[in-house]
Structure formats: C-alpha cells, structure tokens
Amino acid sequence: MRNVGKTATLENKFPLLAVENNCILSKDADITACFRVHLPELFTVATTEYEAIHSAWHKAIKTLPDYTIVHKQDWYIKENYAPDLTEEDQSFLSKSYQRHFNERPFLNHYCYLFLTKTTKERMRMQSNFSSLCKGVLIPKEIRDKETVRRFMEAVAQFERIINDSGFVKLERLTENDIIGTGDTKGLLEQYLTLSKEKGTPMQDIALGSEDVRIGNKRLCLHTLSDTDDLPNTVSSNTRYEKLSTDRSDCLLSFAAPVGLLLSCNHIYNQYLFLDNSDENLRKFEKAARNMHSLARYSRANQINKEWIERYLNEAHSFGLSSIRAHFNVMAWSDDPDELKRLKNDTGSALALMECKPRHNTVDVATLYWAAMPGNAGDFPSEESFYTFIEPALCFFTEETNYQSSVSPFGIKMADRLTGKPIHLDISDLPMKKGVITNRNKFILGPSGSGKSFFTNHMVRQYYEQGAHVLLVDTGNSYQGLCELIKGKTRGEDGVYFTYTENNPIAFNPFYTDDGVFDIEKRESIKTLILTLWKRDDEPPTRSEEVALSNAVSGYIQRIKQNAEYPSFNGFYDYVQSDYRNVLEEKQVREKDFDLANFLNVLEPYYKGGEYDYLLNSDKQLDLLSKRFIVFEIDAIKDHKILFPIVTIIIMEVFINKMRRLKGVRKMILIEEAWKAIAKEGMAAYIKYLFKTVRKFFGEAIVVTQEVDDIIQSPVVKESIINNSDCKILLDQRKYMNKFDDIQAMLGLTEKEKAQILSINQNNDPSRLYKEVWIGLGGTHSAVYATEVSLEEYYCYTTEETEKMEVMQLASELGGNMEMAIKRIAGQRRDNANSY
Structure with missing residues (x-):
C-alpha cells in the first residue's frame, strides 16, 4: 500500500544552516547569539532587587540594533533525584539520607537567552511564510558584513550590562553546548526531543493543524498574543500570599506562576521584537488619523483612536521605544488524561497573573518551530502585540530553583x-x-x-x-x-x-597524651586551681600568683624527671612536701603566700575529700x-x-x-x-x-x-x-x-x-x-x-518516649545503637505501608 501521508525529512525542513563562532546561522541569514542565564534563587529577591534586575534588562535591550529579536526560553523539566550510593566511606546515616531522597521528583529549571539579528522583511512575515510551509530552503548569503560586526558589538555590550548588574549572569554557549558531542546532547537535540535526558532518541515530529506531537509527547500551548488577554497593570514583582504575613511580604516575579510554581514539564517562551520604533509610531499616527476620519461611522473607531493616542502620548512623553512582544507556555505529556490536567493548570497559572488564558490550537506548529533556538526569525508576526520595553519585561521570569x-x-x-x-x-x-x-x-x-x-x-x-x-x-x-x-x-x-x-x-587536669605541657595547658591548670582556691570577689595578689605558677611548674618538672603518673593528688602531695621546702628556702612569708590556707581550701579535692573523684580520674582520656x-x-x-x-x-x-x-x-x-x-x-x-x-x-x-x-x-x-x-x-x-x-x-x-x-x-x-x-x-x-530520613530522625529525636525506646532496644542489643535505629525505623515504615 502506498503511503499518502504528508511527510518530510527533518533535513529538508531544518531552518538552521550552521554554528560558527558560537553563533547559530539560519538558512535565511539570521544570526543568533546564545547564552545560558543564571538567575537569583527563589524567595531570595527583594523589591529593590527586582527593580534593579528589570532596569538592567531594559538598559541592555536598549543597546541592541533594530530588527533584533530577544528570545528568553525557560525550561522546567520534571526530574528525579539520583543519589550517589556508590560513594566510599559513607556513614550509616548518610546512606539513610540518600536512600530517603532516592528518586525524589522535583522541577528543574534551565534558562537560555537567544539574541537574533534578522531583517525588516523577516520581522513582518506571518505564519504562512514559515519555513515549514516552504518546499525547499535555499540558504541566503549574508551580504552586509558591517551589520554583523555592529550586532556582535551590541551583543558584547548587552552581556556586559547584564553581568555588571550583579543579580543575573549570562554565560555564552559554546558550539558543543548548542550541537552536542558524542557524549552529550546539544540544545538543539534537546529541543527537538523535548528531553534533557542523555540517550533520548530522535522520534517522529507530527506538526498538525491542531495537534503537535514529539514522539509520544503531545503539546499543549497557551499564548499571550493580544492586548485584550493582558492584565490592566503589570509590575516587576508580585506578592506571594502563601508565604506572606500581615507584617511581611514574600515577593516573586510577576511571571512566577508560569515558572517554578507550575509543576509540570513546560517551556515558557518570552519574545521581544525590536522594530524601528520611529517607524512604528509613524504607522500609529497614520492609523489614528484614519480612525478619526471614520469615527462617525463606528463608535469602535472612536475608541480605537483614543487608545492609539494614549499609546502615542506615552511614547512621546517618556521617550519609550515601541516594540512587539509575545509570550507562550508550551506544556507536554505522553498521557492524554494528564494533558487535560496540564491545560487546566496552565490556564490557572495565567489567570493568577490576571491574564486571560488562551489555549492556542491554530498556530501550535509554527510557534513550536519558531521557538527552536536560533529560529526566532520564523516567528509569525500576527501572534505578537505592540507594547513598550518596560511593561514587556515584567513578563520575564526572574528566579530559579535553589542551587x-x-x-x-x-x-x-x-x-x-x-x-x-x-x-x-x-x-x-x-x-x-x-x-x-x-x-x-x-x-x-x-x-x-x-x-x-x-x-x-x-x-x-x-x-x-x-x-x-x-x-x-x-x-x-x-x-x-x-x-x-x-x-x-x-x-x-x-x-x-x-x-x-x-x-x-x-x-585529670594534669594528663596529656604526649607529655607536652605548653603555655595554654599550664595557664589552664593555674586558672583551675585559682578557681578552686579563690572566690570571685577575692582576686589573688601578685605574690600568690607567682607562688602558684612556681608550684605548677615545679610539679610538671617532677613529672618529667621521675616519669610518674600525673594527677591532682600528686600535685597536692608535691605542694605539701617538696614545694614547702622550696618556700622555706626562698623564705617566702606567710602573708605573701599562706601555704596552710592553700592546702586547706584544696583538701576537698584531695584523696579522702568530698570531691576527691573530680580531679583524679584514672581514665586516661x-x-x-x-x-x-x-x-x-x-x-x-x-x-x-x-x-x-x-x-x-x-x-x-x-x-x-x-x-x-x-x-x-x-x-x-x-x-x-x-x-x-x-x-x-x-x-x-x-x-x-x-x-x-x-x-x-x-x-x-x-x-x-x-x-x-x-x-x-x-x-x-x-x-x-x-x-x-x-x-x-x-x-x-x-x-x-x-x-x-x-x-x-x-x-x-x-x-x-x-x-x-x-x-x-x-x-x-x-x-x-x-x-x-x-x-x-x-x-x-x-x-x-x-x-531527614527515619534513621536520622530516631538518632536526633529529643522526644523522651522515642529516645527511651531507642536506648532500651540498643541496650538489649548489646549497645548496638545502629541496629536499634535500623529496627525501629524499619518497623515504622512497615506500619506506614500497611495502611
């Protein structure tokens, strides 16, 4: 049977020509500089910082030449945590921790930025001029080398402005990052398979009028491509109610609901089309005149004229640049039931931004194709709306997950x-x-x-x-x-x-494992004995300090000479006998150092005294x-x-x-x-x-x-x-x-x-x-x-009943704490699984 389906090879329809000097060249002579974007972590940015990030983007975009497309692409991929259980010398608790989190699902975020230099004609093309609709793609020649040079200078300046902001970091993608190597998948292959996993094979891509399928994955696309779908006001950040109180505001970027807060596999595409602003404004002036002349025939014309004039007044009053913008969320799943849920979840996320959710079923194929890294020039112009740079930037996501x-x-x-x-x-x-x-x-x-x-x-x-x-x-x-x-x-x-x-x-304050009595050790012994001898409100005299210092030094000297076991009892005996003789030889007066008083105060810590156990431990710790x-x-x-x-x-x-x-x-x-x-x-x-x-x-x-x-x-x-x-x-x-x-x-x-x-x-x-x-x-x-894992929980717990249970079982097991924790944690898991 003959195959009558409309099929084409990816090679014939592939819109990109080459990757040179870390830039993507399209067959329509578009040049794209590619970056990996490092954003601040979630819940760590304040209002002033959001405004600084917003300002940095604005300054950087103002440096780009006309007919440039700024395409920011945020990937949110469901992944499972893979612990390293093969690592050597891992403790019992470390292994328990890793097992506890094994295959824990989480949403990982990857952010990319593509700056595409195209032409005036390409910026105006609609979906029926997409490269998907062409039978043969004939590569065009880049004729104006000066334009390319100026664009690359602007890209370098753009990168420097963003990196100097201190909040966002741009990292230039290399040729290997874009097209991959024998061991790693490149960005283009990842996009064409909608997968970051190594080894995912290329599969059939079905680009239908209402359905786009990549292998078994079906796309669900929501677009913001009309001013009627947008909220009345936008800002660089918004209050996240779930973590805010009446005394504090937890802030996220305005577009956060379609970012990390949307927990499914999706890509959030953000486009800014930098037309010639003056030409756009002249076009609006002409449209306003036409609307004015037709106002008597339709009230709608009168209202449109007022809206256009407000737009023009804003532009001329504040020196704003007229641009076009578009935003879309591409979610996917290989489960039809889950796809329905994704559609609802994505619509709800857009509604949280006070946007009107619009599930696009018309231009899914061309929008998917245009979102390919380096192919923004293929974007259908009818899917964009006119705005200014500042409000458009409010739709950029500005945070990533914890790193x-x-x-x-x-x-x-x-x-x-x-x-x-x-x-x-x-x-x-x-x-x-x-x-x-x-x-x-x-x-x-x-x-x-x-x-x-x-x-x-x-x-x-x-x-x-x-x-x-x-x-x-x-x-x-x-x-x-x-x-x-x-x-x-x-x-x-x-x-x-x-x-x-x-x-x-x-x-035993006199014990050292190596027999070394350094200055700190000697001072510590003297401080200890002084604390035992004198009250807080009774400071020692200078002569008493000297006598005590000599007593400690003399006993240490005797320890070293006679190799005897050091202890407080030994020190007391030394002071009572040998050091008494030293004092008599030196003719130290009683008022300068009262030996009898000294021995009497320290007697409770000498053998037979009330606290004789305290400083005479025989445990050589x-x-x-x-x-x-x-x-x-x-x-x-x-x-x-x-x-x-x-x-x-x-x-x-x-x-x-x-x-x-x-x-x-x-x-x-x-x-x-x-x-x-x-x-x-x-x-x-x-x-x-x-x-x-x-x-x-x-x-x-x-x-x-x-x-x-x-x-x-x-x-x-x-x-x-x-x-x-x-x-x-x-x-x-x-x-x-x-x-x-x-x-x-x-x-x-x-x-x-x-x-x-x-x-x-x-x-x-x-x-x-x-x-x-x-x-x-x-x-x-x-x-x-x-x-923590259950094993760590039972090791750390301060709940008396739980601690007693662990200690008692450990005692029954001959003091094996690890075995006791394993048993109790295992029983707890079995009980949880039985319900």
Whole structure:
C-alpha cells in the first residue's frame, strides 16, 4: 500500500544552516547569539532587587540594533533525584539520607537567552511564510558584513550590562553546548526531543493543524498574543500570599506562576521584537488619523483612536521605544488524561497573573518551530502585540530553583519548594568569597521549632567531614548521635560526659597524651586551681600568683624527671612536701603566700575529700584526639563548685584543640549552657573564643531559645552576635510581637525579615520537615528545609518516649545503637505501608 501521508525529512525542513563562532546561522541569514542565564534563587529577591534586575534588562535591550529579536526560553523539566550510593566511606546515616531522597521528583529549571539579528522583511512575515510551509530552503548569503560586526558589538555590550548588574549572569554557549558531542546532547537535540535526558532518541515530529506531537509527547500551548488577554497593570514583582504575613511580604516575579510554581514539564517562551520604533509610531499616527476620519461611522473607531493616542502620548512623553512582544507556555505529556490536567493548570497559572488564558490550537506548529533556538526569525508576526520595553519585561521570569554549592565541604539541606536535597556550604566558600569574615554561628529558635534537629544534622555532617566537634549541652539533645558514633568507632570516639550520682563527671587536669605541657595547658591548670582556691570577689595578689605558677611548674618538672603518673593528688602531695621546702628556702612569708590556707581550701579535692573523684580520674582520656565530645551539664549548671571547674575543663579542651591541631577544622557548640557560663565569670572565655577561633580554622556556635536573653545580655550582644557572621533562625511566629526588637538587634533587613516570617507558612503536608533561615554576612540569605530520613530522625529525636525506646532496644542489643535505629525505623515504615 502506498503511503499518502504528508511527510518530510527533518533535513529538508531544518531552518538552521550552521554554528560558527558560537553563533547559530539560519538558512535565511539570521544570526543568533546564545547564552545560558543564571538567575537569583527563589524567595531570595527583594523589591529593590527586582527593580534593579528589570532596569538592567531594559538598559541592555536598549543597546541592541533594530530588527533584533530577544528570545528568553525557560525550561522546567520534571526530574528525579539520583543519589550517589556508590560513594566510599559513607556513614550509616548518610546512606539513610540518600536512600530517603532516592528518586525524589522535583522541577528543574534551565534558562537560555537567544539574541537574533534578522531583517525588516523577516520581522513582518506571518505564519504562512514559515519555513515549514516552504518546499525547499535555499540558504541566503549574508551580504552586509558591517551589520554583523555592529550586532556582535551590541551583543558584547548587552552581556556586559547584564553581568555588571550583579543579580543575573549570562554565560555564552559554546558550539558543543548548542550541537552536542558524542557524549552529550546539544540544545538543539534537546529541543527537538523535548528531553534533557542523555540517550533520548530522535522520534517522529507530527506538526498538525491542531495537534503537535514529539514522539509520544503531545503539546499543549497557551499564548499571550493580544492586548485584550493582558492584565490592566503589570509590575516587576508580585506578592506571594502563601508565604506572606500581615507584617511581611514574600515577593516573586510577576511571571512566577508560569515558572517554578507550575509543576509540570513546560517551556515558557518570552519574545521581544525590536522594530524601528520611529517607524512604528509613524504607522500609529497614520492609523489614528484614519480612525478619526471614520469615527462617525463606528463608535469602535472612536475608541480605537483614543487608545492609539494614549499609546502615542506615552511614547512621546517618556521617550519609550515601541516594540512587539509575545509570550507562550508550551506544556507536554505522553498521557492524554494528564494533558487535560496540564491545560487546566496552565490556564490557572495565567489567570493568577490576571491574564486571560488562551489555549492556542491554530498556530501550535509554527510557534513550536519558531521557538527552536536560533529560529526566532520564523516567528509569525500576527501572534505578537505592540507594547513598550518596560511593561514587556515584567513578563520575564526572574528566579530559579535553589542551587547546590560548588564547594566540596558543606551540609545537606532541602529545597523548601520541591524537597530536592541541596549541598550548602555556610563556612568555607562564603569566607573565600568575602561574604563573611568568620565562621561563627548564632542560632535562635523557640522550643519545638526544630533547633535540636538542625544542630544534630549539622554537627553530624561536620564530624563526618573530619571536623573536631565539642558540644556543651543542657538537655541530652546529642546523646543518640554520640552513642551512635561511639558504637561505630568502638569507643575510640563519641565521648559523653554527664553528671549522675553513680557516675559523676571526673577529669585529670594534669594528663596529656604526649607529655607536652605548653603555655595554654599550664595557664589552664593555674586558672583551675585559682578557681578552686579563690572566690570571685577575692582576686589573688601578685605574690600568690607567682607562688602558684612556681608550684605548677615545679610539679610538671617532677613529672618529667621521675616519669610518674600525673594527677591532682600528686600535685597536692608535691605542694605539701617538696614545694614547702622550696618556700622555706626562698623564705617566702606567710602573708605573701599562706601555704596552710592553700592546702586547706584544696583538701576537698584531695584523696579522702568530698570531691576527691573530680580531679583524679584514672581514665586516661585523650580529649585532644577525640573528634566528638559532648558535655551534658544540666545537672550541675547551678552547682557553685562543680560548674566552674567543669566549664574551665571544657574551655581548656577546646582551646587546646584550637591551638595544637593545625589545619584541622574545629567546632564548639554551646547550647543554653552559655547563660550559666556567662554568669559565672566565664564571659572572658566566650569573648576570647568568638574573637580568636577564626584564626585557627575553627568556629564557635551559640544556640538559644529565649529572646529576652539575647536582647538583654551584653555578653551575647557584644561578643557573640557581633562576631557571628552566620545567623540561623527557626520558626519565629511565637515571637511575632517581639520580632521588631530581634530585627533591630540582629541588624536584619526587610527582605530577611520577610524570609524569616515565611518559615513553615506553606509546608507540604506529604513531607515531614521544618524550615530554617540561614543568613550570611547580611547579604546572602534563604530559607531551607531540614528533612531527614527515619534513621536520622530516631538518632536526633529529643522526644523522651522515642529516645527511651531507642536506648532500651540498643541496650538489649548489646549497645548496638545502629541496629536499634535500623529496627525501629524499619518497623515504622512497615506500619506506614500497611495502611
């Protein structure tokens, strides 16, 4: 049977001739410069920034010559997250996290810009002159080389203006980007298959009068090609109600509803046709005169004349350039039922922009063909409408989805809109770029806002990337994580200090793993003994300081000479015997150093005393080499004797790490304990830490939940906040009425305030997560989702019943925390799947 269908080969109808000097040449002698566009991230742009972006586009477009087509093409493709489960040395929790997000669907955004230089004749052609309608395409010769040179100069100037704006970045596409290589698909092949996936074969393209099909994918096309379809007013941005409050506005670009908010496979095409503005205005002047002369025959003519005159008045009054514009949304699906839903969704998205949805079934084929990269010259002129550059630019989408950091170091968060995992560096890359000057962090969030989850998630990932982590806690928030690390390292790491009657905290301040007593170690021992000896309101005299310093130095010297085991008991014995003789030889008077008083005050910490266990631990703990240490001090934070000693030990441990571990990342995180530390005369340690730690590749982090604490405490205000360039805030709705004070104290901008107040306002009920705001240096900020796997949840949980369940099962399994978490998480999944 003979095939009578109207078919043609792609080669015969293909409108493009070549790619030279990274430009596309069409067979009609059009030249197209191609760019990849990098836009700001979603929900991170303020009103002034939207206006600056809008202004940059306008300035850049004004530099282009007449008969240029600006074609911005935004691709929104549904993709699935593909984790790297083959990566070596992944921890149990890291693998659980990756499995949790495996094949998580999300909408990915790719943005391109095509600047096409064409001719006056081509700009006026209608759909019946499309290259699709021609039997044979004969390549034309580019005759005017000077026009090409001027166009390329204008393109370079256009690129420079946009890149200098600081908000949008243009990256020139290379020949390989456009036509592809043996291993990668080029942009043209991607468009002709409507797929970004590698290996997608070319399929039949059916361009019918009412139906366009690419393989099995059928197109659904909505157009904005008539002024009657447009809203009465447009702007560079619009308020996104779902994340706004009565105190703050969350902003998106005017066209955002047909961008990332339209969750289906689609392409949003934006065209600006730069005709000769003066010629257009002369044409409108003539049309206005004709309408005036015919006004008596029809009221419509009178109304049209008034509209034309208003357009001309605007153009002449403000020096505006008359252009034509067109916008369309091409959505596709291989499922007929889904295609109907896409049609409704796209129409609803346009309606949100107050546009009249027009489902185009007439010019689908020619509009699809004209949207091919480099073929904008084939656009049918009857599908465009007259406007000015400024209002037309309001229909440009100006944001993209969250981007992962290029830094190898960072933490895993999730995109708040789609739930896609994001690799986020809030320490190293911002330092290199000069966004922040230190790595310190200040975390604020009320009870139940997810602070412990976020901090557990962060410190776990820091630890797994080689950092030394020291935590000061007041609520067993990190017990599960510490026990897991202890089990995985077989006790080599994961040290958990807490005070109980049966197992009180005990240390040996004189112990060092390498026998080295540097200046910091000696000073730490002296500070400790001084704290035991003197009250806060009783400063030591100069002679007492010298005597104590000599006593410590003498005992250390004896340790080295006799190779004896160091301890506080040994120090006490040394002072009681040998050092007594030294004092007598030097004839030190009792009023200069009262030895009997000194020994009497320290006697409770000597063997047989009330606190003899405290400083004479026989556990030779090498805290310098331990990478994960938790001090849980809730039981002793109000104890007059124990608390000052423990805090000195904690600070000594970290400062020792800070100075002796060269080139190793260190982190100290102080939970609510900082309030007690600041009260007990330890504020100097806090100040020293926050000002000095950055010089030693370290970071200090303070976590609090009480607003009044941060507002009223001078220690926090002056030392912590001023020296913390990274601020992390969680749900602040409980503090809505106090937020103005928090904003002023933290120096937050209106944009940052709007972001913070949008936290948890529109969470996806199908996902379990809480949102967190991260601000860097006052210039970069965004809201992310803290979403974890079930295994991580049971490791981090602070819910007492859940924690007891995990701990009890781990105890029954011989202390195997990992196995306990696996079992409980598995049971939870089985129960969820059974419903």
